[in-house]
Amino acid sequence: MNEIGEEVHHPDQLREHLWILMDDEHWVWPIVKVNHHLEFLIGSQKIGFKSLTFKPRLFYLSNFLSSEECDYIRKRAEPHLERSQVAGHGGVNKGSQAGVNSETSEQRTSSYAWLDAYQDETIHHIRQRAGLITRMPMDLAETMQVLNYEEGQHYYAHHDFFDPQMYPSMKFVKGVNRFITIFFYLESTTEGGETIFPMANNSNQVYDLNSCGCGCGQGLSVPPKRGDAVLWYNLQAEGHMEGNLDRTSLHGACNPKAGQQKWGANYWIRNKLASDVGEAGTL
Numbered sequence: 001m002n003e004i005g006e007e008v009h010h011p012d013q014l015r016e017h018l019w020i021l022m023d024d025e026h027w028v029w030p031i032v033k034v035n036h037h038l039e040f041l042i043g044s045q046k047i048g049f050k051s052l053t054f055k056p057r058l059f060y061l062s063n064f065l066s067s068e069e070c071d072y073i074r075k076r077a078e079p080h081l082e083r084s085q086v087a088g089h090g091g092v093n094k095g096s097q098a099g100v101n102s103e104t105s106e107q108r109t110s111s112y113a114w115l116d117a118y119q120d121e122t123i124h125h126i127r128q129r130a131g132l133i134t135r136m137p138m139d140l141a142e143t144m145q146v147l148n149y150e151e152g153q154h155y156y157a158h159h160d161f162f163d164p165q166m167y168p169s170m171k172f173v174k175g176v177n178r179f180i181t182i183f184f185y186l187e188s189t190t191e192g193g194e195t196i197f198p199m200a201n202n203s204n205q206v207y208d209l210n211s212c213g214c215g216c217g218q219g220l221s222v223p224p225k226r227g228d229a230v231l232w233y234n235l236q237a238e239g240h241m242e243g244n245l246d247r248t249s250l251h252g253a254c255n256p257k258a259g260q261q262k263w264g265a266n267y268w269i270r271n272k273l274a275s276d277v278g279e280a281g282t283l
Contacts, residue, residue: 187226
C-alpha cells in the first residue's frame with residue numbers, strides 16, 4: 001500500500017513509500033509530522049485530514065459531515081435520548097452494544113442514543129465514509145452512538161478499549177478490542193465541550209482513572225466544530241491485531257458552559273470479531 005492507504009497495483013500509484021501489511025493487519029495511518037495535512041474527496045465531501053499527536057495517534061478531520069447530515073443525525077436521535085451509561089464490571093450482557101453490563105455513573109452524565117444504518121440511506125453513507133477514511137471494513141464497527149451534553153455535563157477521562165485487568169469476568173478472545181474511534185461534532189460550542197486528551201505527547205504520565213476527572217486543561221484539547229471530527233487509535237500500531245493497548249488514548253469530555261450544549265456522534269471500530277477467530281466471546 002502507498003502512504004495514504006491505497007492498494008498498489010502499478011508503480012504509478014507509488015508515492016514516496018511502500019507499506020506492506022502482514023498477517024491480516026489493518027492499515028494504520030502514519031504520522032509524518034505533527035500538523036501534516038492531506039485532503040480527500042469522498043463522494044461530494046472534500047475532507048481535510050491533519051495529524052495532531054504521535055501519542056496517541058490522533059488526527060483531525062475537517063468537513064467530515066455536511067451541515068444537512070449534522071441536522072439529520074440530531075433530529076433522528078433526539079426522540080431516543082436516554083441517560084448515558086458506562087461499562088460495568090459485573091459480567092456480560094449480550095443485549096448491550098459491547099456485550100457488557102452497563103450502569104449509570106457520575107463519571108458520565110450525558111445522554112445518548114443509537115442509530116442503525118439499516119434502511120437509512122443517510123446513516124449508511126456516513127458509515128461508508130468512516131470506513132473509507134479509516135481504510136477499515138465497517139462490519140467491524142459498532143452502531144453509531146449519538147451524544148448530547150447539556151451545560152455542566154461531562155465524561156471523565158477514560159479509554160474506549162476494554163482493559164482485561166479492569167474487566168476480569170469478560171472473555172477477551174485473541175486480542176479482540178476497539179481499535180479506532182472516530183468522533184464527529186454535530187454542533188460548535190464557543191465555551192467548553194472540548195474533547196480532551198490529557199496524556200497527549202506525555203506518555204510517561206500516570207493517571208488515576210478514579211480521581212483524575214475529565215483532564216480538562218491538561219494535554220491536548222479539541223473544541224467542537226460543527227461537521228468536523230477527530231480520529232484516534234485505541235490500540236498500538238505494532239501488535240494491534242493482538243490487542244496491544246495504547247494507554248495514551250485516554251480522553252474525556254469537558255462540560256459545555258454558558259448555557260451551551262455539545263452534540264456529537266461516533267463509531268467504534270474493532271480490530272476483529274470474535275467470530276473471525278472461531279470463538280464466541282464478549283467482544
